[in-house]
Amino acid sequence: MTTTAIAPACAMPASATAEGQEQLWERAWAARRELGPRAVVLGHHYQRDEVIAFADVTGDSFLLARRGAAATEAELVVFLGVYFMAEAADVLRAPHQTVVLPDLGAGCHLAECADIFTVRDAWAQMTAALPGKRVIPLTYMNSGADLKAFVGEQGGAVCTSGNAEKAFRWALSEGDAVFFFPDEHLGRNTACRLGMAPGDPLVWNPRLAELGGLSGDALARAQVILWKGFCNVHTGFTVRQIEEARAADPDVRVIVHPECPRPVVEAADEDGSTEYIIRRCEELPAGASAVIGTDWNLVNRLRLRHPDKRISCLREDICPCVTMNRIDLPKLTWCLESLAAGEVVNVVAVDEEMRRLGRLALDRMLALA
Ligand code: SF4
Numbered sequence: 001m002t003t004t005a006i007a008p009a010c011a012m013p014a015s016a017t018a019e020g021q022e023q024l025w026e027r028a029w030a031a032r033r034e035l036g037p038r039a040v041v042l043g044h045h046y047q048r049d050e051v052i053a054f055a056d057v058t059g060d061s062f063l064l065a066r067r068g069a070a071a072t073e074a075e076l077v078v079f080l081g082v083y084f085m086a087e088a089a090d091v092l093r094a095p096h097q098t099v100v101l102p103d104l105g106a107g108c109h110l111a112e113c114a115d116i117f118t119v120r121d122a123w124a125q126m127t128a129a130l131p132g133k134r135v136i137p138l139t140y141m142n143s144g145a146d147l148k149a150f151v152g153e154q155g156g157a158v159c160t161s162g163n164a165e166k167a168f169r170w171a172l173s174e175g176d177a178v179f180f181f182p183d184e185h186l187g188r189n190t191a192c193r194l195g196m197a198p199g200d201p202l203v204w205n206p207r208l209a210e211l212g213g214l215s216g217d218a219l220a221r222a223q224v225i226l227w228k229g230f231c232n233v234h235t236g237f238t239v240r241q242i243e244e245a246r247a248a249d250p251d252v253r254v255i256v257h258p259e260c261p262r263p264v265v266e267a268a269d270e271d272g273s274t275e276y277i278i279r280r281c282e283e284l285p286a287g288a289s290a291v292i293g294t295d296w297n298l299v300n301r302l303r304l305r306h307p308d309k310r311i312s313c314l315r316e317d318i319c320p321c322v323t324m325n326r327i328d329l330p331k332l333t334w335c336l337e338s339l340a341a342g343e344v345v346n347v348v349a350v351d352e353e354m355r356r357l358g359r360l361a362l363d364r365m366l367a368l369a
Helices: 021-038 061-070 083-092 116-129 145-153 164-174 184-193 216-221 239-248 262-267 274-283 296-305 329-340 352-368
Strands: 039-044 057-059 076-080 098-100 135-140 157-159 177-181 202-204 224-227 253-256 289-293 310-313
Touching: 021 039, 021 329, 039 061, 057 061, 061 076, 061 083, 076 083, 076 329, 083 098, 083 145, 083 352, 116 135, 116 145, 116 177, 116 216, 116 224, 135 145, 135 164, 145 157, 145 352, 157 164, 157 352, 164 177, 164 184, 164 352, 177 184, 184 224, 184 262, 239 253, 239 262, 239 289, 253 262, 253 274, 274 289, 274 296, 289 296, 296 310
Parallel strands: 039 057, 039 076, 076 098, 135 157, 135 177, 177 224, 202 224, 253 289, 289 310
Antiparallel strands: none
16 A cells, blocks of 8 residues: 655646646645654545646545555544545544544535435335335445444444445345335446346335335335435436537547436447456557546546556546545645644544444445455
């Protein structure tokens, strides 16, 4: 693990060259050097260039949470990502570590599609309507710590976009049906990987008071019940964009994230998690072209990392994830300088019982591997 390189590993990105940014860049690196191995900085792939440059480790949310916990020489875990990721890092952290998020307002639209009160209500209605049927709750990594604790308590597990298929298989072997939240699209795409038709999973609409808009009979027959939630970045991709990309370049490879709607995944050449997309871009031969349906910051970095390939975003005018982008150089500078001065700011702390149950759900996911 590359912890604490503690020197600018790359040139200041173009986005940080605006007036005043240069000083911030120097100040942030000075604070980072002062913190030394006492801190580990974790950066999610969707973060801006000017902050990801500070990351000792880059990766997806689960990998980062584990790498933070493994960096035992660090007492401070600075998470460049969104709130649910920092919570997951706090669930897995070592006892002497503290997790901080440079902007506590960095949420996730998808994670916020499901809250503990609405999910508990749905669960109570569903289980009452299905006597004798064992439903296993599964939550996507992109969910609050309280939801991870809830599935831990109810015998369920967490999954990532990389292991959702395995988690669904496990849940269906443990029970009669799986209740997956909060991403309807990842859920449907996973069900299709298991051989189901796109229309087979039922969709529980939390806005509808009675059984999420479903009948008791339909629920009794269902194998997969999906929460009606979505990521506003990945649902910005369309089949038409794929058709236009192919019209412009018939040889282009289309790779999308499984948080995209089913028709987009069907029209693409392949779909997979963020780590899968990164690996596939590495594997493409020189001269190949690919359009990618995921966050723009990541696609832009892949384009720069592979100048011998033509890599672009499926929708070049798409806004990067706005919540991921809340962490910028001024906020990171403030956070690092505060930490270096001994003031531990923006702590993300999950309560102990929630940590215990959330860990149970994460451990069940790990056991699937
Ligand atoms: S890209 Fe989507 S799932 Fe990822 S943090 Fe942004 S809103 Fe959440």
